[in-house]
Amino acid sequence: MKKTTKALTGLVAIAMAASIVQAGDANKIVVDGSTTVGPIAKAFAEYYMGKHPEVNITVSESGSGNGAKSLINAACDVATMSRPMKNSEKKAAQDAGVLVIEQIVAMDGIAVVVHPSNPLANLTIEQIRDIYSGKIKNWKDLGGPNLPIVGISRDTNSGTYESFETLVLKGAKIAGNVEYVGSNGAIRQRVLSTPAAVGYVGLAFIEGVKALKVNGIEVTPETVTSKKYPVARPLYMYTNGRPKQATPLCDFINLSATPEGKKIIEDTGFVPVK
Amino acid sequence: MDAKTKSAALRDRDMPSLLLSHVARRRQRIAAIFGNGFLLTVTSLSTLAVLFIFYFIARDALPFFQLEGFMEFFTSTKWYPSAETAEFGALAIFAGSGLVTLGAILVAVPLGIAAAICLSDVLPFAVRQVVKPVIEILAAIPSVAYGFFALVVLAPLLQQSGGPILGVAVWIVGAPLAALATAVLADLATDKLPDRARSQARWALILSLGAGTILLLTLAGRALTGLHISSGTNALNVSIILGIMALPTVVSVSEDALQAVGRELREGSYALGATRAETLMKAVLPAAGSGILAAVILGVMRAIGETMVVWMASGNATQIPHPWYNFLEPVRTLTATIAGDMGEADQVTGSARYHALFAMALCLLLFSFICNLSSEWIIRRARRKVGG
Numbered sequence: 080m081k082k083t084t085k086a087l088t089g090l091v092a093i094a095m096a097a098s099i100v101q102a103g104d105a106n107k108i109v110v111d112g113s114t115t116v117g118p119i120a121k122a123f124a125e126y127y128m129g130k131h132p133e134v135n136i137t138v139s140e141s142g143s144g145n146g147a148k149s150l151i152n153a154a155c156d157v158a159t160m161s162r163p164m165k166n167s168e169k170k171a172a173q174d175a176g177v178l179v180i181e182q183i184v185a186m187d188g189i190a191v192v193v194h195p196s197n198p199l200a201n202l203t204i205e206q207i208r209d210i211y212s213g214k215i216k217n218w219k220d221l222g223g224p225n226l227p228i229v230g231i232s233r234d235t236n237s238g239t240y241e242s243f244e245t246l247v248l249k250g251a252k253i254a255g256n257v258e259y260v261g262s263n264g265a266i267r268q269r270v271l272s273t274p275a276a277v278g279y280v281g282l283a284f285i286e287g288v289k290a291l292k293v294n295g296i297e298v299t300p301e302t303v304t305s306k307k308y309p310v311a312r313p314l315y316m317y318t319n320g321r322p323k324q325a326t327p328l329c330d331f332i333n334l335s336a337t338p339e340g341k342k343i344i345e346d347t348g349f350v351p352v353k
Numbered sequence: 354m355d356a357k358t359k360s361a362a363l364r365d366r367d368m369p370s371l372l373l374s375h376v377a378r379r380r381q382r383i384a385a386i387f388g389n390g391f392l393l394t395v396t397s398l399s400t401l402a403v404l405f406i407f408y409f410i411a412r413d414a415l416p417f418f419q420l421e422g423f424m425e426f427f428t429s430t431k432w433y434p435s436a437e438t439a440e441f442g443a444l445a446i447f448a449g450s451g452l453v454t455l456g457a458i459l460v461a462v463p464l465g466i467a468a469a470i471c472l473s474d475v476l477p478f479a480v481r482q483v484v485k486p487v488i489e490i491l492a493a494i495p496s497v498a499y500g501f502f503a504l505v506v507l508a509p510l511l512q513q514s515g516g517p518i519l520g521v522a523v524w525i526v527g528a529p530l531a532a533l534a535t536a537v538l539a540d541l542a543t544d545k546l547p548d549r550a551r552s553q554a555r556w557a558l559i560l561s562l563g564a565g566t567i568l569l570l571t572l573a574g575r576a577l578t579g580l581h582i583s584s585g586t587n588a589l590n591v592s593i594i595l596g597i598m599a600l601p602t603v604v605s606v607s608e609d610a611l612q613a614v615g616r617e618l619r620e621g622s623y624a625l626g627a628t629r630a631e632t633l634m635k636a637v638l639p640a641a642g643s644g645i646l647a648a649v650i651l652g653v654m655r656a657i658g659e660t661m662v663v664w665m666a667s668g669n670a671t672q673i674p675h676p677w678y679n680f681l682e683p684v685r686t687l688t689a690t691i692a693g694d695m696g697e698a699d700q701v702t703g704s705a706r707y708h709a710l711f712a713m714a715l716c717l718l719l720f721s722f723i724c725n726l727s728s729e730w731i732i733r734r735a736r737r738k739v740g741g
Contacts, residue, residue: 235435255672272509
């Protein structure tokens, strides 16, 4: 068994070495970073490779911080990040001779949704946090009907969860009775069928359910792009230097500005940048 | 030619074809070696697969205990694997798995054993030939279809009219049980009385016990009807679905066990003057007992290992319900946690979060391993006992 393991490790090592050698290849793009931006990058890669079969794009999701690290170490061509690069990271990049170029690919706006029968129209960020951390347990505490709140969250796997954690929870921990589901669509379905439910979804998934105002601001693509809506943030792709025109890397990065790219971004539940 | 020479001639002509030439014999031996070797490889491949699974899961699970220790994992209910200072308390998740498995047992075992007895000893043979395959079709439905049903049909139904449904269910389940218990209890209690007093005392007892249980059932039914279920994706929903999923296993295996008891035992019992009920309760069921226990264990394994249904319909809330037997609250199970968290767990850097999932997988694996071994042992013991 040891021998087999060794042989396998050897094979993997060879494969990895081969991939590193290929990193300089213009037809090979390595993308690494945020799990939030990952779905966009993956959808872009799928779309782009469908049109250009000779190009090979690999997308990994190891977190924004790891994305920045890989870009600085020249282990990837594109770092996807759900937060802007920190000064310390920029400094490290400068020291390594990497010129980081920032591009906002999409906006991430999270709508807080309830059942259409729920009379509530507005919640503050603090109230949402209190609901999810278990401090507010009944809708009547918020001026609604006398029903115990059924909080529904995305699974901790998802980028939407990560955004919600950073933008709303801010360190507060989700209470034990909050339910977890596997997709934006599943949250919408659960909220639609549960009068006492509250959930949060990407902007593409608010059809049929009632999206609440947060801090008095309605969630629309406009308020998200203008950053008025509080539960929103830009998503970034970083490259080493401005990509040369007409290379696959340049096309890939600029997909977000094309109509097809915008469609893909909307389909993955984010808001394209105007 | 007399008969003797004729047979000799026949033998001379036929014998050579029965005896193989050296070449043919060698060819046959080589073919046998290759054939056996091939079969051995195929067989050992599946055995090796089991060993490999054990090895690789244990290899990735043990680092978790080295990193985080045992205490938190088994005693804390705080499961925040993605928080900045991650917490890996899996007690609530173990409890969730236990609760839905218990619920599935409560649904599948009485139904399954009753169905098995009906199939093997009560229903006519022709009916059995139709009903058993239909029950086994339940096993062929993909679990995602069950999950979809639980999420889209059962959950909203429980939310809208869960209370009344439970109220009716209490009567459907409780009334026959209460009637049976009343009759048996009255019978047992008055058995020792002298003949004349017995029948009167029995009726008095049946009436008073019956009135008591009807009152109790009414109270319970009314209390349950008033219940409001705020979230339909809860332990009850999943227990019902898992119970139905485990049903074919329980029915099939216990029916086989009842069949294995054999005609002789039943006929012997009838010959002694026992009624059909007495034969069933006092001869057939005790003889098939270990087989039925094995069926229950197999059903439990089906329920505890199920992933898709619980991930879709259990709510996945990391909590121990208050009180612990409150089936109306959402729970999270081991399998759902592994399935749901795997994508995020970083296998490259080998974080504690990644290894935590393997630690859960190892616990599940050990549990089903123990279950499997014990059911195997029970079945073997039963076979020896029945075989004499």
